[in-house]
Amino acid sequence: MIMNRRNLLKKMRNFSLLSSFLPFIEVASSNAKNAGKVVIVGAGWGGLSAAKTIKRISPQVEVIIIDPNKKFVSCPMSNWVIGQLKSMDDITFNFEALKNNYGIKFIHETAINIDPDKKIIITDKQNIIYDKLILSPGVQLDYSTIENWNENYIQDFPAAWKAGEETILLSNKIKNLPNGGVVAISIPLGPYRCPPGPYERASLIASYLKSNKKNTKLIILDSNQKIVSKGGLFLEAWEDLYADIIEYRPNSGVVGVDKNSSTFMTDFENIKCDVANLIPSQKAPNFLKEVGLINKGANWAAVNSYDFSSSILDNIFIVGDATSQSNVGRVPKSGYIANSMGKVCGLAVVAELFDLEKVSPSLINTCYSLVSNEEGISVSAVYDYNLDENKIKSIPGASGLSPARSSIIKDNAWDWATNIWEDMLS
Ligand SMILES: Cc1cc2nc3c(=O)[nH]c(=O)nc-3n(C[C@H](O)[C@H](O)[C@H](O)COP(=O)(O)OP(=O)(O)OC[C@H]3O[C@@H](n4cnc5c(N)ncnc54)[C@H](O)[C@@H]3O)c2cc1C
Incomplete structure (x- = not known):
C-alpha cells in the first residue's frame, strides 16, 4: 500500500479530537490501490456515522451499508411527531448525498448470518465478503x-x-x-x-x-x-x-x-x-446472539471500549445501542452516543486497514427533552477512555443538567437535530 502514513495518522488524531464536536473536517485521503472493503449493517445513527467517517478519511476504502430501509427515519424528534409538533416528512431523509458525495453503496437487504472465518456476511439474498465488518443494528423489542x-x-x-x-x-x-x-x-x-x-x-x-x-x-x-x-x-x-x-x-x-x-x-x-x-x-437483536457476538447470559454485544471491536470475534466492530454498557461504561443508549461511537469505530477501522496506531476515543452526549410544546430540558456529558478501568467514563466537571425548563432549550433541541442529521446524511 502506498500512502502517506504520517500525514494520515496526524489527520486521524485531529479528527478524533474534534469529531464529536464539529461537522466533518476535510482530511487527507489514502492513495492505496486496494484500500479494503468495509461492510456496515445498519443505516442508522451508528452505521451512517461510521460510514461517513471512513469515507472522509480514506475515500478509496469501499464502504457498503446493508439495511432493508430505503429511508432514514429519525427516532430523535419522533416524539415531536407524536405530540403533533412536526410531521414524518420533517424527520425522514434519503441517502442520496451519501451515495453521490462519498460513493457509499447501499444494499437494501437484511443481514442474517456471518461466517467470521471466511469474512462473509450473509443477507437474505446474497453473501458479501468483507475485510472489516461494522454492526450497528440498534435494539430488538422484547x-x-x-x-x-x-x-x-x-x-x-x-x-x-x-x-x-x-x-x-x-x-x-x-x-x-x-x-x-x-x-x-x-x-x-x-x-x-x-x-x-x-x-x-x-x-x-x-x-x-x-x-x-x-x-x-x-x-x-x-x-x-x-x-x-x-x-x-x-x-x-x-x-x-x-x-x-x-x-x-x-x-x-x-x-x-x-x-x-x-x-x-x-x-x-x-x-x-x-x-x-x-x-x-x-436487547441487542437476536441475530448478534445467533452469530456468537453476545456472551452467555448477556443481552448486549461484548465489545472493547477503546475501539468498539468485538471482544469475541476478529475483524468485527459493534456500535450504538446494541453494545453492552458493562463493557463500554455508563453511556446512555442514545443517537448522539451512537454517532460518537460510529466515528471512533470508523477511525479504528481505518487504523487497522492501514496498520496505524489507534487514537484514544472521546464521546459526547447531549440529550434534549421537551416538557411541553414550548419548553425543553437537557442533560450533557463528555466522555473519554479511562485506561485503568478500560471503560469510557464521563469527564468530571464536563457534565450538566439544565437548571430549569426553557424555550431556548426547545430551540436548541431542534438545532441539535438538524445539525446532527446533516453531520450523518449530507
Ligand atoms: C422516541 C425516541 C426518541 C429518541 N430521542 C433521542 C434524542 O433526542 N437524542 C438521542 O441522542 N437519541 C435519542 N433516541 C435514541 C436513538 O434513536 C438511538 O439511540 C439510536 O437510533 C441508536 O443508533 P443505532 O445505530 O444503534 O440504531 P438505529 O439508529 O436504530 O439503526 C439500526 C439500523 O439497523 C438496521 N438493521 C437492524 N437489523 C438489521 C439486519 N439484520 N440487517 C440489516 N439492517 C439491520 C435497522 O433497520 C436500522 O436502520 C431516541 C429514541 C427514541 C425511540
Missing part, C-alpha cells in the same frame, strides 16, 4: 415477558420505539382521542434506548391533550422505581403544567395485555385505555 402477547397486537399496542409506521399510528391515535379518553404509556426497565424518551413522550402528549381535548388522562406505568433521567425536572413540569392530566405510577410495569378490552395489566391492577403505548424491554 415482548416475551408480556402475557397474552401476539405480534398482531401492534396495531392496538404500538411501541413507536423504532421510528416509522408505528410513529404514524400512535400519532394518529393521539390526534383522534375522544374527549374524556385515557392514554397509557408503559415504560420498561432499563437499559433501553433513550432513557428520557418515554417521559418526553408523555410530556408532549399531555401538552397536546391540554390544549386540544377535554377531561383526558395520561397514565404512565413505569417499571422503574423512579423516572430514570432528568426526574426532578420532569416531575416539576408535570406538577406545574399537567396536574389534572398526568398520573405517574412507579414500580408499575406492564406484565400483560387484553386486546379485546384494550387493557394493560400490571401486578396490581388492570388499566383500560383508549390509547395504549406499550414500550417493551429491549
Whole structure:
C-alpha cells in the first residue's frame, strides 16, 4: 500500500479530537490501490456515522451499508411527531448525498448470518465478503415477558420505539382521542434506548391533550422505581403544567395485555385505555446472539471500549445501542452516543486497514427533552477512555443538567437535530 502514513495518522488524531464536536473536517485521503472493503449493517445513527467517517478519511476504502430501509427515519424528534409538533416528512431523509458525495453503496437487504472465518456476511439474498465488518443494528423489542402477547397486537399496542409506521399510528391515535379518553404509556426497565424518551413522550402528549381535548388522562406505568433521567425536572413540569392530566405510577410495569378490552395489566391492577403505548424491554437483536457476538447470559454485544471491536470475534466492530454498557461504561443508549461511537469505530477501522496506531476515543452526549410544546430540558456529558478501568467514563466537571425548563432549550433541541442529521446524511 502506498500512502502517506504520517500525514494520515496526524489527520486521524485531529479528527478524533474534534469529531464529536464539529461537522466533518476535510482530511487527507489514502492513495492505496486496494484500500479494503468495509461492510456496515445498519443505516442508522451508528452505521451512517461510521460510514461517513471512513469515507472522509480514506475515500478509496469501499464502504457498503446493508439495511432493508430505503429511508432514514429519525427516532430523535419522533416524539415531536407524536405530540403533533412536526410531521414524518420533517424527520425522514434519503441517502442520496451519501451515495453521490462519498460513493457509499447501499444494499437494501437484511443481514442474517456471518461466517467470521471466511469474512462473509450473509443477507437474505446474497453473501458479501468483507475485510472489516461494522454492526450497528440498534435494539430488538422484547415482548416475551408480556402475557397474552401476539405480534398482531401492534396495531392496538404500538411501541413507536423504532421510528416509522408505528410513529404514524400512535400519532394518529393521539390526534383522534375522544374527549374524556385515557392514554397509557408503559415504560420498561432499563437499559433501553433513550432513557428520557418515554417521559418526553408523555410530556408532549399531555401538552397536546391540554390544549386540544377535554377531561383526558395520561397514565404512565413505569417499571422503574423512579423516572430514570432528568426526574426532578420532569416531575416539576408535570406538577406545574399537567396536574389534572398526568398520573405517574412507579414500580408499575406492564406484565400483560387484553386486546379485546384494550387493557394493560400490571401486578396490581388492570388499566383500560383508549390509547395504549406499550414500550417493551429491549436487547441487542437476536441475530448478534445467533452469530456468537453476545456472551452467555448477556443481552448486549461484548465489545472493547477503546475501539468498539468485538471482544469475541476478529475483524468485527459493534456500535450504538446494541453494545453492552458493562463493557463500554455508563453511556446512555442514545443517537448522539451512537454517532460518537460510529466515528471512533470508523477511525479504528481505518487504523487497522492501514496498520496505524489507534487514537484514544472521546464521546459526547447531549440529550434534549421537551416538557411541553414550548419548553425543553437537557442533560450533557463528555466522555473519554479511562485506561485503568478500560471503560469510557464521563469527564468530571464536563457534565450538566439544565437548571430549569426553557424555550431556548426547545430551540436548541431542534438545532441539535438538524445539525446532527446533516453531520450523518449530507
Ligand atoms: C422516541 C425516541 C426518541 C429518541 N430521542 C433521542 C434524542 O433526542 N437524542 C438521542 O441522542 N437519541 C435519542 N433516541 C435514541 C436513538 O434513536 C438511538 O439511540 C439510536 O437510533 C441508536 O443508533 P443505532 O445505530 O444503534 O440504531 P438505529 O439508529 O436504530 O439503526 C439500526 C439500523 O439497523 C438496521 N438493521 C437492524 N437489523 C438489521 C439486519 N439484520 N440487517 C440489516 N439492517 C439491520 C435497522 O433497520 C436500522 O436502520 C431516541 C429514541 C427514541 C425511540
